[in-house]
Amino acid sequence: MSFDYDLFVIGGGSGGVRAARIAASEHGARVALAEEYRMGGTCVIRGCVPKKLMVYASAVPSIIEEVRGYGWSAETGSFDWGAFRTKLDAELDRLEAIYRRGQENAGVTVFDSRATVIGPHEVRLADGSVKSAKHILVAVGGRPFVPDFAGAEHVITSNDIFKLDTLPKRVLIVGGGYIACEFACILHGLGVKVVQYNRSPLLRSFDTEARDLIVDQMAARGIEIHTGVVVQSIEKRGETRVVTCSRGCVEEFDQVLYATGRVPNTDGLGLEAAGVQLAPNGAVTVDEWSQTNVPSIYAVGDVTDRIQLTPVAIREGHAFADTVFGATPRKVDHDLVASAVFTQPEFGTCGLTEDEARARGPVEVYVSTFKPMKTSFAGAPDRVMMKLVVEKETQVVLGCHIVAPDAGEMIQMVAIAMKMGATKAQFDATVAVHPTMAEELVTMRTPVRHA
CATH class of the missing domain: 3.50.50.60 (FAD/NAD(P)-binding domain)
Known part of the structure; x- marks a missing residue:
């Protein structure tokens, strides 16, 4: 044919x-x-x-x-x-x-x-x-997915945010995944008053310890976060969106951005x-x-x-x-794919969360949380976190989670070692680059917990 x-x-x-x-x-x-x-x-x-x-x-x-x-x-x-x-x-x-x-x-x-x-x-x-x-x-x-509810036609999605004629003064972001949290941080940084609703904890698919640190710092920066809440209806009055939520609250916003998955x-x-x-x-x-x-x-x-x-x-x-x-049969390995979440603070992650690793068998968990030199000197309260999840029997590093400025840059390098099957001993044998935040990844000697 x-x-x-x-x-x-x-x-x-x-x-x-x-x-x-x-x-x-x-x-x-x-x-x-x-x-x-x-x-x-x-x-x-x-x-x-x-x-x-x-x-x-x-x-x-x-x-x-x-x-x-x-x-x-x-x-x-x-x-x-x-x-x-x-x-x-x-x-x-x-x-x-x-x-x-x-x-x-x-x-x-x-x-x-x-x-x-x-x-x-x-x-x-x-x-x-x-x-x-x-x-x-x-x-x-x-x-982008927007659920069916009364007034759904009055919301925007991540497809629309880049084409707004003007930035809203007050915005409601609905959703708790990485897209919702990234735009909450972005708009807040651009001077918008941001309120975020989600039916469950934010960033729930990520490592709990890392997630909690990010969300705490988002709130400390001034983002108003409400979990366990669902939008019931939205009514448009002029250029204002009047939102009624499942708790009985009624609030007004200039825009409502839905980031409830794709x-x-x-x-x-x-x-x-x-x-x-x-x-x-x-x-x-x-x-x-x-x-x-x-x-x-x-x-x-x-x-x-x-x-x-x-x-x-x-x-x-x-x-x-x-x-x-090309007559060159080739499959894609979907294991140990690193990713970054561009919240403020940034998040880099590769491999299993602590909970996922625990479900597979005994693990050792290494965590270092501290104020980085750069922001600490300037008087900022920000904290960063380096976390390794290690399989107890083999000592293979199963997960790495970094909450820090430029975490995405760091996790790219860590992912290479993890893809090669690096063990905790090999991390320990690597001489630290000082003074850096990333040196904590090779200087944590004692697990904070076993599970």
């Missing part, structure tokens, strides 16, 4: 563009890619990149406070959201152009269109045209009609090769709901291209 393309990729995010580029440029495949919004996907356009730039902007007030502690005369001044957003938009345009050029230079045909699956080897574009391909890769990512973006994609098996939450079910139950259809990235991280999607897309078009 003759096909228009060897590969048709649906989705121009991190996983899709990597798979398309590698298949075309390195393995000589005839590749097409369809993206209905903007090249670059969630991470580049409305996720990691703009969020991290907002993190940098929001940290300036605390930096100014710190430099005064070092003898400098400095004032914070006011934040110009319009100026920042103009520069942010230009940066995203620049990055999108790079992504597009990368596809074109690799020989990928790009369709700026929505595409849906209509069979094992066919997709339909928004203009009604049908394209055939030997293989189809679904890489459409995920989208769901795979498979609605209306035609996958079920094409025979592709989906999980109850809409995720595409795949095997270890990212292949669906329909042999010609594959999926990578957040749409598979394995690990929702950009570098994971990139690895999956690259491995798919090498396996299918």
Whole structure:
């Protein structure tokens, strides 16, 4: 059978563009890619990149406070959201152009269109045209989830936050995951009064000890946190959102940001009609090769709901291209994937939480909590934490959790050692770099508890 393309990729995010580029440029495949919004996907356009730039902007007030502690005369001044957003938009345009050029230079045909699956080897574009391909890769990512309740149409999500004309004076953030907590810290740092609601403890999927330290410091900085509370309804009165909660409280906000999780973006994609098996939450079910139950259809990235991280999607897309078009079968190892949460303080984590490790067997736990030299000298009350969770029998480090400035930078390096199966003795044998915060990772000699 003759096909228009060897590969048709649906989705121009991190996983899709990597798979398309590698298949075309390195393995000589005839590749097409369809993206209905903007090249670059969630991470580049409305996720990691703009969020991290907002993190940098929001940290300036605390930096100014710190430099005064070092003898400098400095004032914070006011934040110009319009100026920042103009520069942010230009940066995203620049990055999108790079992504597009990368596809074109690799020989990928790009369709700026929505595409849906209509069979094992066919997709339909928004203009009604049908394209055939030997293989189809679904890489459409995920989208923010907003539950159904009275007034849900009056909320915004993380997709909208970067496009606000003005910053709200008072915002309610609903949710307790990393996205909710990151934006609570960002908006607070930009001068917004932030209130956060969640039905359960914040950051509950992370290590409890690390989570508690982060949440305590968020509250100490002035973020008003309420757990065990659910929004019942929202009424819009002019530009004000009147929120009624499950405790009977009624409060007014300029904006309500929902960050209550993300769901795979498979609605209306035609996958079920094409025979592709989906999980109850809409995720595409795949095997270890990212292949669906329909042999010609594959999926990578957040749409598979394995690990929702950009570098994971990139690895999956690259491995798919090498396996299918490069005759180099390669699986992605989803074990010991490090991640960072860009709250203030920042959080870096890799491996098992203490509770997860305890469930597997006896462990030793090493923890050091202290005031770092830099902020302590400036008079700030901030504390940092270094934590290692060690399997008692083998002494292999099962988990590392860091709450500290630049924790994401530190955990990247620790993850290399953990991926190599490093033991506590090997951490101990490493000479410390002094004076640094990270030296605590190799100087903790006595466990604080056994479990």
